[in-house]
Amino acid sequence: MTDRSQAQVVLLHSNDIHSRLENAARIATIIAEERRTNGADRVLAVDCGDHMDRMRQETEGSDGMVNLELLLEAGYEVVTLGNNEGLTYSSEVLSNLYKQPSQPAVVCANMELTSTGERPEWMHPYTIIDKNGINFGIIGATANFYEFYLLLGWTTSEPLQAIRAQVAELRGKVDVIVVMSHLGLPLDQRMAMEIDGIDLILGAHTHHLLEEPLVIRDTTICAAGKFGDYIGRVEITIDKMTGRPLFKGECIPTGAFQEKAQAYDIILKYREISRHRLSRVVSTLSVPLTQNPERESPFSNLLAAGLRKWTDAEIGLVNSGQLLGSLSIGDVTSGELHALCPSPINPCRMIIAGEYIRTALEQSLLEDFFRKPIKGYGFRGVVLGKLAVDGMNITYDNTRPAMNKLISVKVNGEELLDAKLYTVGSIDMFSFKAGYESLSKAEKFDYYLPQFIRDVIEHELAIPASLQLCHEHRWHQTGAIQSN
Template sequence: METANNWPVEAVLLHSNDIHSRLENAARMASLIAEERRFYGSDRVLAVDIGDHMDRMRPETEGSDGAVNIELLHAACCEAATLGNNEGLTFVPETLESVYRNYAKFPVLVANVKQLHDSECPAWLAPSTIISKGGIRIGLIGVTARFPDFYELLGWEVTDPIAAAAAEAAKLRPHVDVLVVMSHIGLPLDRRMAEEAPGIDLILGGHTHHLLEEPLVIGTTTVCAAGKFGERIGRIEIGIDPATSRPRFRASCVPVAAYDEHPEAADIIERYRELSSERLGCVVAHLETALEARTDQESPLPNLLAASLRRWTQAEIGLVNNGQLLAGLSAGDVTAGELHAICPSPINPCRMKLSGAHIREALEQSLQPEYIEMPIRGFGFRGLVLGTLSVDGMRLEVEHTASGQLQLSAAFVGDEPLNDEREYTVGTIDMFTFGVGYLSIKQGTEVRYYLPEFIRDLLADALHDSDSIAEAARERIIVRGGAAT
């Protein structure tokens, strides 16, 4: 006799999210998916990706403009994908169109992104699709996180994802047995969608890296999520209740560590490793002298980055955390690959107005070990620790306290003392505007972001300027009563 937990499986839905170019885990997922397809048959297994598969911190992704990620999705027999912010915001639209149009054999679904100039969906994007598996018509809708200030600079119009999903659900509902939203908007908004958008049976979530080992059931909507970095894949068995015609779900998250890399996927990674090594091997600058980078104190390469931010944004002051740079540069040729290796974060410049008091607060914190050594995860940051602050356009005097700690004793902008009451224009990084690290910098006003440039692009330009390099070696922080180590 069939019980509430014992019903026939008509289809299996496998979902990945937020892999962030952990390519080896993507290759293991391909093995797991192949196993499911062998057991149930390819006509009953549907694999989808919920975005942020690409991450430009990985050389194979950087060197191929994401083509390696598309090919790995093919190796895993992915049949639909949506865009995360790591696809939508770290690649310019022309590159996205090229890689998806030329490589992707699956539909790319985003219902809340359109071209800014005509409010139309580009030809390589679609809001939704219907795929039949095991006799079940499965409607798929994609939505992505809304970052309008950033997307508009790239020529995109991004609308409310919940409203977009609801509108698309109303169109699809009469034509499908199961309605699924592939959601890269985060768990809090997934909950809201389940509460506010009628007709949705299943939400597959990403963006906030949440792991739901047991699904959430909100009203008639089931919410699932499989964590981050491809450590797990979501697995959902789908059946149809014969009495109500409503779908039934059994959901779990399967660890992939025990699976071998799928041979085809492993070959893809190796091929793109070689191709990317060639592409990133081009020389972008030649240095006559080495440029040291330290996270715990002033050093030339972070100073150069602070100066680059100040010049690029035409600001009075440049501010950046030293943790953005993972190593220094040796004398001699500098390749694109080396620059990517030491500055992998897809972080953009920005300009803001910031009070002297807020600048002073951040500078004082930047002398404290708990800030220098603070681990940071996410927000575009691909380094390890926050690091102290480097400055340009400023001169700082610090001194040792009786306990041996450093403290700020004086700060100057040009030749004038830093005025706590005055607002200064500051060239810095978008990460600080998200409320991470030196929190007082988030208090800036009149924020302007610069896209598509990353901070490593600014640094590459600065490496050609011998005067800027010489200036970066000049001390901006004078330690009284002892030397930093």
């Protein structure tokens, strides 16, 4: 910790913890120490979204309740929603979470329920909090994934317009206007340039770490990176001459701090609850479903076939890196599926020209692609992996030059035509120009929410014919070198 000044208020801010629950427990220790040192009336703790991530067993098995209890135990007073809260849980699940007694204030200015055109009773565009004689007006906003939110019962709007309206509402009523922004650094910088009256922006979403604040015009921008590796700390005083707030910001590494005992107990409690909940048996296998991201495998074939059927498409197409291991003979539990497919990625139906499919298939034969590490876009795996397909038969020669290895690609018995449009059951990640980027050039995307691709797998595991067909090869090698 740095030397304490005579700050009137210390604001502590976290963001993008993504269910690194142990770091959340360390942050709880830091918040408690600040309150002991400065007094509760001089400390304000807020979280800027993506505290939850369903890749974590305790979060998945508790519908996010472990995260909320950690926030409550640490004494957070204000939170906003990130896309990992808003896009991986239905509005009903979020309502059950945020109707808890003594919950933090939930602020988000650019979300409404589609059914009513209004915010739910637990969400507000802003909140006003008094700390040690300073009135804070705190506005929240989240990234405008409009098309996705609409499928979950939400209507989102352009965030800067919504923020501008709330700043106009608050100015003159409070001493300090703070925006909790789950929008990303580029939009935060634009916000500071375009909207008058914002004193402090606390950033998130793009996982940027600002060890020293940015100052743009009269606005200070702070952000604390990702995964709870840091917590942001801002000392705030009001200049007696001008009446304007002054900020002194830093980011504190959390690794050296002990996990707060009460927070650790919450994690243990929900670990046991989740272990029990995720022990549900979804299938019993008589033959193993093996998986290898570098070659055609039955497990990834099963997923490709499931996506094809789920979306009523001609072709199924998915990167095999979505699956982190194989399924053995015997019972398969929902917890095992979660461990092997932790990504909060949704099925997607695309209409796309054959030439872009062909490009992706060619790339899938190259080590630079199938061994490529990838992060973000919902992906919680390690490497991209080769493409698993269904509804296609592919003949290739690995001895031929890169991007010229395909000999024949047949779609349901007919040659793939570059100019023809095909319906493809796939994943939303590709629409974000991630991994096999040619697949982002589809004419149209239709998304399937709230289901994740592990829900598709669970459905396929219950169909005996699917468990047989996934062992049939779709990729056929000619020439001297066998890679699949």
